[in-house]
Amino acid sequence: MFAKLARTGLLIAALGVAGCNDSSMKDFAPSANNPLPDKILADMKAKGMARTSPVMARIFKEEGKLEIWKAKTSGRYDMVASYDICKWSGKLGPKYTEGDRQAPEGFYTVRPAQMNPRSSYHLSFDIGYPNAYDRANGRTGTNLMVHGACSSSGCYSMTDAQIEQIYAFGRDAFQGGQTEFQIQAFPFRMTAANMARYRNDPNYDFWKMLKVGYDNFEITKVPPKVDVCEKRYVFNQVAADGATFNPTGACPAATQPDSLKTAYSAYQSTYDAAFNGAVKASVPAPRPTIAGVKEASIVSDWSKRRARGERVPIEPPSLNADGSVSETARMGRIDSPAGRKMAAIDAEKAAKRKAEQQRLAAIEAAKAEKEAARAQALAEKETARINSLAEEEEARAAAEAPVATATIASPPEVAPAEKAANADESRVTKLKNKLLGMFGG
Structure with missing residues (x-):
């Protein structure tokens, strides 16, 4: 059933095989050239993976994990490493606007030009936010990365030792001919139990949409082909001849391999039964989530005032279910040139x-x-x-x-x-x- 999917994996994953040009790879800093540990290389070999075979990553916020998956000779992917995320900022839920301190959720693409061997955060790569879905829905933000230094304001931050390995996975895949790799970022592992926990959350419809891509990967173990139309994600859809996917336009007529449709239907039946059982079961309380674009705007305003050096609550404000805003009583300002300048101005005003x-x-x-x-x-x-x-x-x-x-x-x-x-x-x-x-x- 999966043979055809494996043979068409490059199409579905949108991973090319054209070589990396020298200008994108020659300027790596010494730490960006560190080889992967021998144990990881041995595990890859045992699983039928070459050092330079294609790679992809999955991120789970609630569990605090970043996983690295690599292609085997069969074309299907297997996990080769899992890392504890050192820090990520914000709450569960997508990023809406610049300054809301949310780490993105969705399907993103990393190309060689997004790799930064001379990052202020040891090593880093931009995950590609905003993507076509984000832009179609008016979401904004820049410089959203996976990086070292264990410090985050909307990024996924790792320790320096971790980012050296994660960076090496991408570097080796690019050297092997992969032109881009996929990052899938989720609020949590999208199991029936977790989806039942968050069924009343304002972000639930967005998460259900992401789950389709999550399920496609769980079924095929191949990164899904991702497109956007009607301001929503669509996965593993092949448009009719001459048709294209317009992020803000109507979705074109499209097809899927019959084997995938059959596998997905069986997977969904099992999931529905598990979901219904999870709704009735006792489960852990949900984690805090962002209350949509309204809360994102409140946090963004806090970020702007903080960046100007104003004294603001130490922690970002939160929007409560009743519409009220909660803020910490402790005040402070960012230790930056802007903060020090504003502090000097405030001190001068106070003296006057x-x-x-x-x-x-x-x-x-x-x-x-x-x-x-x-x-x-x-x-x-x-x-x-x-x-x-x-x-x-x-x-x-x-x-x-x-x-x-x-x-x-x-x-x-x-x-x-x-x-x-x-x-x-x-x-x-x-x-x-x-x-x-x-x-x-």
């Missing part, structure tokens, strides 16, 4: 604000001191005036008092003159107190 606040505070303090001195002077002046009035009143009262005459009176009696003097003194005291009370003395 502080200086202005100090100037205004000094002015207010001077005003308050001046007002206090004026109030003190007025109080002292008023006290002096009140004292003067009291003294004048006392002198007048004394002048008006009658002269006392000597009389023989009973000792307990008080002379009228003394009574008058006492009364005058009482009146003066009361007047003085009243005046002092009126003017704050």
Whole structure:
């Protein structure tokens, strides 16, 4: 059943056999020339693979794995190496827009020109995002890679030792005549159990589409021929004579090998039964996924502000199911020329604000001191005036008092003159107190 598929593998995989030109291969850095370990070479030989036979890669985000598959003499592929992905950024789900920090999902193509032996990340290769599907759906982004240095902002990052081996697989295949190799990037292994776990996810329809390509490879062990029409992926379809696949146009009339259709139908029947059973079973909770283009836009805005050096939450924001946005309380800025420049500008602004606040505070303090001195002077002046009035009143009262005459009176009696003097003194005291009370003395 698979003999025909194996014979047409190059068509289905879209892998040419024209030689690599010297300009694409001659500038490899020393680390890009390191040979594969002897054990891997021995395993390849045992499986019927040449060192320079065609290669492809599969990536599974949730499991954190990058697999390398190579063609055997039969034309079918077998896995020869599996690596733990050191880091990938974002959540499960496709990349939507520049800056959303999502690592892409889909079917991508790597050619010699995309290999970078002098990468800032030790070694790297661009996976080819955006592809025809991404462009047809308005998705944007650049420089999405598999690279070393174990650091990611939308890429799949490996350790330096891992990327040297992965890079060597591609290099050797190109030297053997392969002109491009396929990378299949998935959110998870697309088993019935995993698809059942994520059946209510907003990305589920996209993942179901990817699963068709996943299933085609599982059935044939040959990288599927990938085309795009009506803004969707189609796999292993052969267009009628003269017809082409237009990513945004209607899909042309196309056929598939009968053997593939029969195998796919049997595979799907088994899958449907497993899926129905998985829906009823207890399974692990789904991992966080991106909530479509809206969340991608929110994260992209965060990335732009961060790139400008602004202080933003340390982690990218997340869109919740109810439409609200969650952000971490801890703030920071990227340590970059832009970040340091923005920090210097913010510090200068803060210093100016502080200086202005100090100037205004000094002015207010001077005003308050001046007002206090004026109030003190007025109080002292008023006290002096009140004292003067009291003294004048006392002198007048004394002048008006009658002269006392000597009389023989009973000792307990008080002379009228003394009574008058006492009364005058009482009146003066009361007047003085009243005046002092009126003017704050």
